[in-house]
Amino acid sequence: MFNLIRMNLYRFFREKGYIAFIITLLCATLISAIAIEITAESGIEIVESVDENGQTVYNMGVADENSDITLSAAAEANTSMAEIFVEILGSGVIVMISGIFAIIYSDTERRYGFVKNLTVRKRERVAVFAAKAVPVFVFTCYTMVAVLGGVYLGSCFTYAIPFGNVNRFFAYFVVQLFVATAFGVFSLALYELIRKEVVAVIIVIFTSLGLVSKIVQLLEMGLVKVGICSEAFIEKYEISQHFLANRSAVINLSDVSAGKPCALIIAAIGIVIYLAAGMILYRKKDVV
Amino acid sequence: MKDFLLETNVLTKKYGGRAVVDQVNLHIKKGEIYGLIGPNGAGKTTIMKMIAGFATPTEGEIKLFTDKDRERRIGALIEAPGIIGNLNGFDNMKLKALAMGVYDKQSILDLLNLVGLENDRKKKTKNYSLGMKQRLGIGLALIGHPDFLILDEPINGLDPQGITEVRELVMKLSKERGMTIMISSHILEELSKVANVFGIINHGKLIKELTEEKLKAECEEKIEIVTGNTDLASSILEENNYKDFEVVEANKIHIFGNLSEVPAINRMLVMRGVDINEIHIIGSSLENYYLSCIGNGGNQNV
Numbered sequence: 001m002f003n004l005i006r007m008n009l010y011r012f013f014r015e016k017g018y019i020a021f022i023i024t025l026l027c028a029t030l031i032s033a034i035a036i037e038i039t040a041e042s043g044i045e046i047v048e049s050v051d052e053n054g055q056t057v058y059n060m061g062v063a064d065e066n067s068d069i070t071l072s073a074a075a076e077a078n079t080s081m082a083e084i085f086v087e088i089l090g091s092g093v094i095v096m097i098s099g100i101f102a103i104i105y106s107d108t109e110r111r112y113g114f115v116k117n118l119t120v121r122k123r124e125r126v127a128v129f130a131a132k133a134v135p136v137f138v139f140t141c142y143t144m145v146a147v148l149g150g151v152y153l154g155s156c157f158t159y160a161i162p163f164g165n166v167n168r169f170f171a172y173f174v175v176q177l178f179v180a181t182a183f184g185v186f187s188l189a190l191y192e193l194i195r196k197e198v199v200a201v202i203i204v205i206f207t208s209l210g211l212v213s214k215i216v217q218l219l220e221m222g223l224v225k226v227g228i229c230s231e232a233f234i235e236k237y238e239i240s241q242h243f244l245a246n247r248s249a250v251i252n253l254s255d256v257s258a259g260k261p262c263a264l265i266i267a268a269i270g271i272v273i274y275l276a277a278g279m280i281l282y283r284k285k286d287v288v
Numbered sequence: 289m290k291d292f293l294l295e296t297n298v299l300t301k302k303y304g305g306r307a308v309v310d311q312v313n314l315h316i317k318k319g320e321i322y323g324l325i326g327p328n329g330a331g332k333t334t335i336m337k338m339i340a341g342f343a344t345p346t347e348g349e350i351k352l353f354t355d356k357d358r359e360r361r362i363g364a365l366i367e368a369p370g371i372i373g374n375l376n377g378f379d380n381m382k383l384k385a386l387a388m389g390v391y392d393k394q395s396i397l398d399l400l401n402l403v404g405l406e407n408d409r410k411k412k413t414k415n416y417s418l419g420m421k422q423r424l425g426i427g428l429a430l431i432g433h434p435d436f437l438i439l440d441e442p443i444n445g446l447d448p449q450g451i452t453e454v455r456e457l458v459m460k461l462s463k464e465r466g467m468t469i470m471i472s473s474h475i476l477e478e479l480s481k482v483a484n485v486f487g488i489i490n491h492g493k494l495i496k497e498l499t500e501e502k503l504k505a506e507c508e509e510k511i512e513i514v515t516g517n518t519d520l521a522s523s524i525l526e527e528n529n530y531k532d533f534e535v536v537e538a539n540k541i542h543i544f545g546n547l548s549e550v551p552a553i554n555r556m557l558v559m560r561g562v563d564i565n566e567i568h569i570i571g572s573s574l575e576n577y578y579l580s581c582i583g584n585g586g587n588q589n590v
């Protein structure tokens with residue numbers, strides 16, 4: 001196992017494409033961070049005008065000072081680096097990147113037949129699969145660091161903004177890293193199940209955009225309509241909120257758990273389940 | 289039994305219910321170069337995949353050394369060499385060595401030297417020629433000092449020079465390192481230059497296993513006599529100093545050498561009252577022999 005991890009890490013760093021992707025991502029983040037920061041700067045005006053046109057004028061009329069305080073507080077929070085970081089990574093982006101990486105990484109191994117070099121021992125095949133979780137983790141971590149770097153550089157190019165609460169940021173970073181890694185492990189297993197790159201990538205994209213949970217919600221609604229189970233029952237369990245992609249999207253700086261059980265546990269369970277599933281598949285199927 | 293290094297017992301592989309390898313019993317002795325020959329789709333690759341451990345047999349078993357150190361001692365190049373195009377030759381070798389836990393820079397350089405890639409080791413493998421890729425594949429198969437090497441169509445698609453290089457490498461490995469080598473091809477002509485035992489396979493079935501000498505004998509031109517009275521014919525031949533002949537079937541005699549004496553032999557036998565149904569010269573090229581084994585339709589069923 002240790003040998004395989006060494007091999008995977010060596011391969012990860014020697015195949016320059018992945019590093020190139022991370023650097024590209026850093027540049028992309030830099031650009032979008034600049035964009036976000038610029039709109040955030042003018043955001044106060046926009047929000048204010050919305051407020052005036054909407055409710056304030058008719059209902060209160062005098063709460064100028066109060067609304068000013070809340071608005072500037074919100075603007076401040078929005079322009080902290082940590083918030084921008086969450087804004088960029090949330091909504092499924094980081095899980096999608098991690099998942100697509102997992103599939104490309106697996107497919108490279110298979111397309112060129114490199115997998116034939118790895119092992120022939122049935123009992124070792126399991127380790128060949130599991131070892132791939134390491135580059136997925138490393139890649140996800142680097143991606144997140146690159147995004148942070150982009151946000152930081154963005155602030156250098158526009159105007160100085162506060163970093164935000166370091167502890168909260170750190171907690172968010174760790175939880176998101178593990179949730180996204182778990183999703184990456186899911187993608188590794190998914191690839192072994194279908195072994196077709198394009199199909200797997202499409203499934204990963206749809207899953208990370210929350211499509212699967214939408215489908216589940218539809219099914220739930222259907223079940224309620226037909227009368228198989230009650231609305232209360234479904235609300236009690238809320239299956240879709242346990243999905244990795246969902247969790248990744250809803251966790252934020254003020255709530256890194258976003259539901260019960262906490263996101264870290266969901267990630268841990270996900271990693272265990274998908275690792276096990278992938279290992280069984282990998283062992284059962286022929287190598288080539 | 290004991291001197292076989294590899295033996296398969298009714299080895300069978302089915303894909304979707306269709307047996308692509310059908311109850312094959314192979315026997316390979318230590319130090320042999322075993323040539324597996326058959327048309328495309330005969331099941332050569334599938335047999336090799338199973339021996340190398342990439343695919344699980346549906347039925348039957350593979351006996352090879354003791355099970356414990358089996359994998360360490362097999363090196364395999366099956367179909368295209370498994371190399372990552374974006375990495376250079378050295379890194380591809382290093383990855384495999386790392387995965388096996390036997391990485392040592394010098395031994396990889398030695399192997400690259402052996403397969404003649406020491407000067408191209410820093411080139412990305414996607415820029416390698418087919419022959420270079422193939423040689424790198426053999427280099428990969430040699431990592432970890434296997435003593436059984438499986439090469440699946442290693443000369444497929446190579447130019448004549450590439451073919452010669454691979455052939456010389458195989459001979460060298462066999463001679464200098466005493467490796468047992470199993471090599472497949474669909475061209476008997478090529479295979480016959482390296483292998484010393486042959487297994488002929490078609491439609492997943494092993495049709496024949498024969499040694500180099502036997503194959504030569506089968507292909508050698510000889511006189512075939514078809515007659516109802518082989519006993520009498522034999523004694524007449526012996527009386528007339530034809531030593532090198534063989535009664536191959538109840539009504540068939542093969543006489544080796546003396547090819548120009550067909551009329552004389554014919555006359556002699558007829559005069560002594562042996563009815564000759566047919567007398568002619570048979571056996572020609574390896575390729576014809578091979579085609580007669582697999583039946584000429586062999587190539588169409590893929």
Ligand SMILES: Nc1ncnc2c1ncn2[C@@H]1O[C@H](COP(=O)(O)OP(=O)(O)O)[C@@H](O)[C@H]1O
Nearest residue numbers: 303308326327328329330331332333334335590
């Ligand atoms: N993974 C697979 N799934 C289904 N059929 C396969 C698979 N691999 C090989 N076959 C079939 O098995 C037969 C033998 O293939 P193969 O062993 O590659 O032949 P050869 O190497 O002698 O050309 C072919 O008809 C091929 O289509």
Ligand SMILES: [Mg+2]
Nearest residue numbers: 332333440441
């Ligand atoms: Mg083949």
